[in-house]
Amino acid sequence: xxxxxxxxxxxxxxxxxxxxxxxxxxxxxxxxxxxxxxxxxxxxxxxxxxxxxxxxxxxxxxxxxxxxxxxxxxxxxxxxxxxxxxxxxxxxxxxxxxxxxxxxxxxxxxxxxxxxxxxxxxxxxxxxxxxxxxxxxxxxxxxxxxxxxxxxxxxxxxxxxx
Numbered sequence: 001x002x003x004x005x006x007x008x009x010x011x012x013x014x015x016x017x018x019x020x021x022x023x024x025x026x027x028x029x030x031x032x033x034x035x036x037x038x039x040x041x042x043x044x045x046x047x048x049x050x051x052x053x054x055x056x057x058x059x060x061x062x063x064x065x066x067x068x069x070x071x072x073x074x075x076x077x078x079x080x081x082x083x084x085x086x087x088x089x090x091x092x093x094x095x096x097x098x099x100x101x102x103x104x105x106x107x108x109x110x111x112x113x114x115x116x117x118x119x120x121x122x123x124x125x126x127x128x129x130x131x132x133x134x135x136x137x138x139x140x141x142x143x144x145x146x147x148x149x150x151x152x153x154x155x156x157x158x159x160x161x162x
Contacts, residue, residue, distance in 0.1 A: 041144075
């Protein structure tokens, strides 16, 4: 019943899986994020990312990494909960939790065919984009889904508590 948990991998297992996929001629898509409070914007973004290839890997910031990126009060949900929710999405093929402030180390290990970020990211600031393109891959930006924001959800919760 909980086979989706098997999608959560360490770097060694994921590298082997990517090598196998490449031998089959499959295209690997990679994206990353904190995914603290899952909302429709996340689901739409990840579904669109999956459409860019055959196998979607989502790298989730660890709790330490999320704090470094989002501030001391984040994440709301612990890393294993966030990873499990992402893994439960049918269009996500694999999930990895990364400790660093950014996913460059994971990108260097996996070298995806397609690196994806949201349209709110400037192309030049997409971490790992230069590495992926140099290896013959593509960097894609998916339009930002307006009206969905974890930060706004947190603000709304805080406002209703008063």
